[in-house]
Amino acid sequence: MLPEANIKPSIQVLNSYSDIFDARLMPQFGEQVYIQGVQLSNMERAENDTFQWIRAIATPAHGENRESRSTIILYDKTQGQALFLGIVEPEISLELATLGPAAILAYISSGNAPL
Amino acid sequence: MPQENYEVGRSRFADAIQLLDLQGEVPFQENEIESLLPVVEQEIKIKVFAPTFLKTNEPGFAALPIGETVLSSEAGGTQVRVRVGKTNKAAHVSQLSGVEQPFPYKEFHDPDHFFRTITSIGAPIINMLRKGKKTHAYDFVYSWPAKFFTTTYGVDAKPDPKMPKGFVVPFIETVNAGEMLWKHYRNQGLSIPDDSVMIVSNDAACGLLNHKGAHVGLVDGTGIGEGMALPDKNGIFWIYNTEIGELVSFPLSAYEQQVHTKLSINKRHLETIAGGDNMGEVLDAIIRDMVKQGIIPYNILPEKKFDSKYRSDILANNRKQFHEIFDHFDERDEETWSMLTEIANRLVERAAQALTIAQIALIRAYPQAFPDYEIIFPVEGSNFWKTVGFKDEVERNVNQHLTNHKVRFVETSGSLGAMFAALRYRYQR
Numbered sequence: 001m002l003p004e005a006n007i008k009p010s011i012q013v014l015n016s017y018s019d020i021f022d023a024r025l026m027p028q029f030g031e032q033v034y035i036q037g038v039q040l041s042n043m044e045r046a047e048n049d050t051f052q053w054i055r056a057i058a059t060p061a062h063g064e065n066r067e068s069r070s071t072i073i074l075y076d077k078t079q080g081q082a083l084f085l086g087i088v089e090p091e092i093s094l095e096l097a098t099l100g101p102a103a104i105l106a107y108i109s110s111g112n113a114p115l
Numbered sequence: 116m117p118q119e120n121y122e123v124g125r126s127r128f129a130d131a132i133q134l135l136d137l138q139g140e141v142p143f144q145e146n147e148i149e150s151l152l153p154v155v156e157q158e159i160k161i162k163v164f165a166p167t168f169l170k171t172n173e174p175g176f177a178a179l180p181i182g183e184t185v186l187s188s189e190a191g192g193t194q195v196r197v198r199v200g201k202t203n204k205a206a207h208v209s210q211l212s213g214v215e216q217p218f219p220y221k222e223f224h225d226p227d228h229f230f231r232t233i234t235s236i237g238a239p240i241i242n243m244l245r246k247g248k249k250t251h252a253y254d255f256v257y258s259w260p261a262k263f264f265t266t267t268y269g270v271d272a273k274p275d276p277k278m279p280k281g282f283v284v285p286f287i288e289t290v291n292a293g294e295m296l297w298k299h300y301r302n303q304g305l306s307i308p309d310d311s312v313m314i315v316s317n318d319a320a321c322g323l324l325n326h327k328g329a330h331v332g333l334v335d336g337t338g339i340g341e342g343m344a345l346p347d348k349n350g351i352f353w354i355y356n357t358e359i360g361e362l363v364s365f366p367l368s369a370y371e372q373q374v375h376t377k378l379s380i381n382k383r384h385l386e387t388i389a390g391g392d393n394m395g396e397v398l399d400a401i402i403r404d405m406v407k408q409g410i411i412p413y414n415i416l417p418e419k420k421f422d423s424k425y426r427s428d429i430l431a432n433n434r435k436q437f438h439e440i441f442d443h444f445d446e447r448d449e450e451t452w453s454m455l456t457e458i459a460n461r462l463v464e465r466a467a468q469a470l471t472i473a474q475i476a477l478i479r480a481y482p483q484a485f486p487d488y489e490i491i492f493p494v495e496g497s498n499f500w501k502t503v504g505f506k507d508e509v510e511r512n513v514n515q516h517l518t519n520h521k522v523r524f525v526e527t528s529g530s531l532g533a534m535f536a537a538l539r540y541r542y543q544r
Contacts, residue, residue, distance in 0.1 A: 081236070
């Protein structure tokens with residue numbers, strides 16, 4: 001038989017970044033998730049009328065270099081679009097998270113995002 | 116609440132159990148599993164394999180130069196995803212930046228409209244790439260039926276005219292998916308070098324490319340798919356899309372049959388029982404029937420429908436969400452909650468059992484793909500990983516039946532596998 005319904009794994013696996021912003025899913029996922037090869041933890045959330053954004057510790061699940069650094073995920077509530085910044089140094093993500101969505105978008109379109 | 120009108124002396128919970136039993140919404144019995152196994156094995160052998168789309172000497176790994184980028188695009192049933200990947204020191208591909216967004220609509224004027232929509236969603240990433248080093252490797256995960264073929268630039272696909280999941284794109288069968296994607300990326304100002312590689316693939320087949328030594332990869336999300344690598348006589352592995360969701364040997368319950376008929380998902384019994392979207396439909400059918408019969412004492416609010424998220428809510432004892440769908444729902448109504456829990460458990464158990472049977476049958480049908488004692492089994496999909504206890508149930512049952520193998524399910528990312536395939540093809544060529 002299946003285990004008791006209230007047993008929850010400590011890390012949840014998500015398919016898509018927009019799931020992190022789904023209020024219905026969050027009670028189950030807590031604040032530590034695994035998405036597409038990256039583990040995210042210690043999420044800090046912010047929001048305005050149009051966007052939500054999360055700054056989190058990001059740890060690659062594959063490869064030799066699994067050093068934890070940082071990332072930002074920006075969610076456009078009007079379009080349902082989620083933008084993943086890539087793994088960056090914590091001071092960069094802190095600055096961008098503080099400045100907000102316009103700065104995050106400008107950082108990506110400027111070609112400064114990890115490439 | 117109609118609860119008070121329920122016949123004195125009758126238990127709503129007992130009636131719910133009786134109804135589920137009567138409609139065949141019950142776990143498969145051990146003798147039923149034993150008799151299904153050879154039938155499913157035979158069905159897998161004769162009909163579930165779709166055309167080959169990729170070959171590789173050793174599925175999974177090869178030395179690649181560090182720092183090579185790949186642009187990955189994915190169009191599935193709901194989401195468009197565009198991401199950039201890069202090879203790292205361990206010959207893995209790491210995802211860099213990415214964007215994802217649901218399709219804004221499902222009906223398109225023509226193929227140009229469809230592909231322009233996909234590349235427009237990728238615009239933030241394309242703008243970023245335009246300013247960096249040119250990318251020579253591209254992959255496109257096209258999750259609708261298509262015929263895959265090799266070309267001078269890699270692997271492309273000719274879409275089937277009929278697209279499941281409600282999509283309509285007139286004349287889509289007249290184009291090559293990979294070429295069209297390139298065309299619209301170029302229209303956005305992306306410079307694509309002439310020697311670039313494009314690998315179009317199906318999501319089901321990509322998961323295994325991401326794990327060393329894996330010869331099989333399963334997707335269990337909204338639907339079900341499975342890729343498998345089989346060696347030819349020269350020892351070269353060819354990757355096949357098994358279309359395992361099409362297995363029809365599994366007997367359906369009355370509710371599953373109702374959903375199967377309603378959705379016109381002909382000949383997809385396994386996907387009806389174990390695919391996330393269909394399990395949501397079956398949950399809705401059962402609850403509506405119980406409401407109609409007065410067993411569940413709440414009306415379903417207009418234009419509301421149960422889906423797989425509600426199944427997760429039930430199993431996580433997350434009662435708050437049910438105020439949004441049941442009229443005057445009482446969170447303290449333990450009897451109704453016990454019924455919902457029983458329904459969810461039965462759905463999950465049937466799904467886990469059906470998936471278990473299919474995996475055992477696949478391994479038995481193709482022993483040449485599994486020469487080692489340990490089978491690394493990459494799986495992608497929320498249904499498999501997010502449903503509490505599901506993975507453990509399938510893993511335990513598979514290992515109970517396979518005495519000559521030890522199966523270990525691991526999480527995979529088909530998108531990383533697809534990126535890897537494109538980079539690998541570029542250097543193999």
